[in-house]
Every structure is written in structure tokens, then in C-alpha cells.
Amino acid sequence: MAGLVDQQHTRTSCRMLMCVRTTVVFDPDLAAELSRRRREGRQTLREDVNRLVRLGLVREREEAQAAPAAPFSTPTVDSGPPLLAIDDVEAAIAHAESDDHR
Numbered sequence: 001m002a003g004l005v006d007q008q009h010t011r012t013s014c015r016m017l018m019c020v021r022t023t024v025v026f027d028p029d030l031a032a033e034l035s036r037r038r039r040e041g042r043q044t045l046r047e048d049v050n051r052l053v054r055l056g057l058v059r060e061r062e063e064a065q066a067a068p069a070a071p072f073s074t075p076t077v078d079s080g081p082p083l084l085a086i087d088d089v090e091a092a093i094a095h096a097e098s099d100d101h102r
Contacts, residue, residue, distance in 0.1 A: 024049075 008092050037048055
């Protein structure tokens with residue numbers, strides 16, 4: 001008898017979970033896009049939302065499993081010594097402006 005009660009309770013619990021409703025508030029741009037899709041006769045709102053959420057979750061999972069990209073690096077070259085003293089700002093400005101700065 002106890003086993004039968006447990007089975008009935010489990011079936012009832014599963015049915016209740018399938019009937020749970022949740023309010024979802026869409027951003028205006030998403031609501032407009034979903035409305036447009038319904039007007040075109042694609043699918044019901046429920047079918048569209050389920051399919052699109054499923055696609056997004058799969059894509060997110062795939063991106064998380066993808067190998068990380070190699071870190072960006074810039075090749076370096078030896079350009080030799082500076083052509084003017086880089087610690088003398090006035091000399092650098094005078095050279096860049098090509099006038100008698102002093």
C-alpha cells in the first residue's frame with residue numbers, strides 16, 4: 001500500500017511541475033521581434049521561446065567548452081638606440097617642431 005501511495009504522489013508531483021507557470025517580462029525589442037514572428041505564422045509564442053532559449057543555452061554551452069584563444073602578442077624588433085635623448089622633453093619638442101624652441 002505504501003508503494004502505491006508513493007507512486008501516486010510522484011506522478012502528482014510530476015504533473016504539478018509540468019503545470020507551473022512563470023511570468024517572463026521581455027525587453028521591448030524582444031517582445032516586438034516575437035510578435036513579428038507570430039504574425040508571420042512561424043510558431044506559437046511558447047514554441048518560439050522554448051526553441052530560442054534552447055538554442056541560446058546550447059550555444060552558451062558550446063562556447064564555454066571551446067578551447068580558449070591563444071593570447072594576443074605583438075612581434076618585437078630591435079630598432080637600435082634612440083635618435084635623440086628621450087629623457088629631454090624640450091629637445092624632443094624642438095626636434096619635432098623643427099624650430100628654435102629655447
